[in-house]
Amino acid sequence: MTTFKNRTEVPEQEKWNLADIYSDLAQWEEDYRQIKIMGESLKQYDGGIHDGSSLYHYLKLREELSFLFGKVFAYAMLKVDEDTRVTGSQSYLDRARQLSVKVSSSTSFFMPFLLSLSEETLKEYIASEEGLKYFEEDLMESFRYKSHVLSKEQESILSQLGEALSVPSQAFGMINNADIKFGEVTGEDGEKIELTRGMYSKLIEDEDRETRQEAYKAYYQPYLGMKNTIATTLSSAIKNNVTTARLRQYPSALEKGLFGDKVPREVYENLIQTTKKHIAPMHQYTRIRKKKLGLQELRQYDLSVPLVSGVKQVISYDEAFETMCDALAPLGNEYIEILMTFKKERYLDVRETPGKRSGAYNLGVYGVHPYILLNHQDDLDSLFTLTHECGHGVHSWLSSKHQPQITAHYSIFVAEVASTVNEVLLIQYLLKKENDSQVRKHLLNHFIDQFKGTFFTQVMFAEFEKKTHELAEAGAPLNVEVFNKIYEELFREYNGDEIVLDEEVKYGWSRIPHFYRPFYVYKYATGFAAAIHIATKLLEGDENTLSNYLDFLKSGSSDYPLELLKKTGVDLTTPEPIENALKKFTELVEAFSEEI
Template identity: 40%
Template sequence: MDNKIPKRNEVPEELTWNLSDIYKTNEDWENDYESAKKEADELQVAEGKFALTADSLYDFLKGYESCISKIYKLYGYAEMKRDQDTADAENQKLYARAQSLDVFISEKLSFVEPEILNLEEGKIEDYYKQNEKLKYFKCLLDEIIRTKEHTLSKEMEMLLASAGDMAESMQNAFSSLAYADLKFPDTHDEKGNVIQLTNGRFVPLQMSENREVRKEAFEKFYERYKSFANTWASLYDGQVKKQIFYAKARKYKSSYEAAVDRNNVSTTVCDNLINCVNKNLDKMHKYVKLRKKLLGYDELHMYDVYASMVSDYKCKVSFEEAKAISLEALKPLGDDYIKVLKEAYDNRWIDVVENEGKRGGAYSSGVYGVHPYVLLNWSDTLDDVFTLVHEMGHSMHTYYSNKAQSFFDSNYKIFVAEVASTTNEVLLLKYLLDKATSDKERAYLINHFLESFKGTLYRQTMFAEFEKESNKMAEEGTPLTADTLSGLYMNLNKKYFGEEMISDPLIAYEWCRIPHFYYNFYVYQYATSFSASVAIADRILKEGQKIVDDYKRFLRSGCTSDPVSLLKIAGVDLSTETPVQEALNVFEEYIELLFVEK
């Protein structure tokens, strides 16, 4: 691990994404910016009359589609520019302008949904008969009608839209503090060298074989977060209050109900997940006991969570090697799938390595009419290979959906967004297990699979419980302070990891660093998607082409039905606990298998 983090302009071009595929010049971005503003002004003129006839509604929605798609494109470009270097003032300015434009246009067009909902019952169906072309917007219109009881008057919708800039302040402040302003003390690597501790380096250091390296990094990292605990609590409290405000304004019973309804999913799905995982915490505790035994410790601490239980096997993977592995592992998904992956690798769809100011973690971002992009922070680990196929799964879902659907119909719900990514991870794991040439390698990979269950199915469900309980606390009048949030988090940590784990006091502050807590009940979908993906990948490998065809039909479906129904195309029913329970049974099987391997 090199001590120096490169500046953005020091990163080789081939390891950066090519955002000029979206806008070749700043002038092109400015032209679209002005064009979107102009289109919004022109659309606003139609207020009160755009839905009077089938033809006028169709013509209006075509212009509406053009305007909104420009906003997505402008915003996506600006967000990626910001994330590649969050300390760059020009990038920050561009992103702020995109946010402001989004709010401006939301205000201008806030009359659209209320006016459509004011049409008498059955009018839209009559319009479809009068103008067949209007069915192009059927999914959009169906979604508007579905949320009728939560849509307000034109004046109230405009008021809520005008609060958009303010509403994003907590998330923006979190990103600036966590990724640009927060500086960590130096720590030591396995060779005793002094190195700079960063968000990007924290997890790789936690994977070190040297326990003292892990302990030092853990304590310095979380002490730094703890020193700003009151600030993090204020930010999160503001985020929760925002969610509660919007939920109340839209006549939901709770912020939880409002969040899941946004994806056209019942609260039952998340409740099923939490209930099922809680009924199976014995399996997680069994895993923790196995970890303690294989590591050979009298006490297991939170800084031992990422250490490999199979420490005598080395696995370092370069980005070039990872690309080659991914192309082989994902072959079961077909030649067309592999062809697009190669295009992504050859044409700079991916921003690969960490640089100063770069956003931590990884993500995929879709730009309709262009192609998806992926942000990584590569560190040559096996985890990075899994992250690559995970994010490319997102990108391929976006690619297939964008190619098959119109702009509005392509925008699949967040609930299904993690399915394609985690299906890729399971396919990679099974490929690597099949290719393993030694018992040590097999044990190492089984360890990784168990880590996926621990990190995704259990950890993300724990996060979901934290969100659900903290929102409930706020709704019941309990102040969300650093103490109350840390106490809640510590209790959940003890429950999930069990008595065999020492829940070190500093782990109580882990909630401070989780960006997904600003995404409004996002995380539970990682766990439901992981459960679905275990089943889908297994069927792909066992049943072949028919299942691959069904799976791709799911990928191409965008938001043309509700998420639970779409997943049924791929053979998974998340309205029940069955997929979660079956995945947890697989987890237990692999725990037993690792006992045998070792």
């Protein structure tokens, strides 16, 4: 693996080309200035929209501003992420963020105004102005919320309470990111050092069991120490959500959470019920893990260590890109040509360098193209990360190319489908061509653990959210004991009876930030199941599925997520996609069992 001391050492071909957004900072400054002027112009429409023509001119100006702001913000963010230590870049991002607040303030009047209109008046406006046809679906979608909007006075009060209602989430964020100090672990030289999150993710996979146990105990130590405080923040967040749902006249907090994506409650419940009905292979995998590790007692800190050791493949970036393109051949020539453009035209920033943002992401910039950040390490994980992010990238590229600005951005609900389809095609390709039994075992272990984390764990979290919100709706108390009891029962139910539960297990709820963004995690599981379903059909050479899937990638948010997925043959209102995904998991566990 090549190590770079600084960004200038990285070959030009492996750095993204931000000149596609702005060739110089003078252009950035000009768009920044233009947005400020447009924001002031938008303010003038407050109280000034009286007909179809004025409504159209407001919406058109707002969209033009949104287009420019997308470029201004993206450029500043990408520049910072190249090297987070550069204060000049940071100042541009700070300015872009401040501008975002001003723009939001300029347009905050619009939604209350729109929902104050009668449906009849809005339709008259649309009929009288040809240009409003473009905005019609978006306007009517906003109107869908009308029955959940309160009177102007009540909305004003709720708006003023907004900051107070967000306190539990902010408090947990401060506890979790700023205040928590983890316990100590033994360093390489035998000295005690303070554990960090980054260290924990490595140590919990360490082959030495004492190292894992020590890291596990140290990691949970502060959460147990602050259990009552964190239980209060979570309880308050849940109660706030339940109260808001009630005030806005949703049947339940769950239905409020599903409303935006127009997902019926049955989809959420079906995900949980179908998963639990087919949980046996998950328990079987736990038994295999215990046997493979040769343990008398399997504990939570044994669940992340890879079961196949000594498999270190060196895969250069060029080789990884070529392997990805070969693996994704079932998606057709158009798809592969787009990927080749990504590499040739420098949409990707490949190498890890000092100060560069960690991790990986895809950022679609409408009117330009996607940008993909990597920290490529020339290994198997990096190959999977590349393939995952390129799935998002092609989704962004196709949606932007085939959709107008208003519907080009796809929802989180469908986002993980495109990336996971790619990963499933990659794992199947690698397994098919790999003859080395150790590497095959390693690949199967990798995918099973990913399946477990992205699907089973998220379904377990989703059920925890459902149960705790229902208790709050029934007026039952929420405290440490209640959270512990629910979480421990679910952990055992999903992972099986082979695991001996340490005291720490039942406190798992206390470290999950997603619980402060309610009814969100289930989307990881539904997206994963949908992707398994689609990839299986693609590997069977189903031309119809291929055509429909490519259309899906071109669809952006032109329809609701469930409707878009139905066009690919995935109907999440039925148990079938979840059952098919769980069938695939069963096959993976059986194949792994045979290999060992």
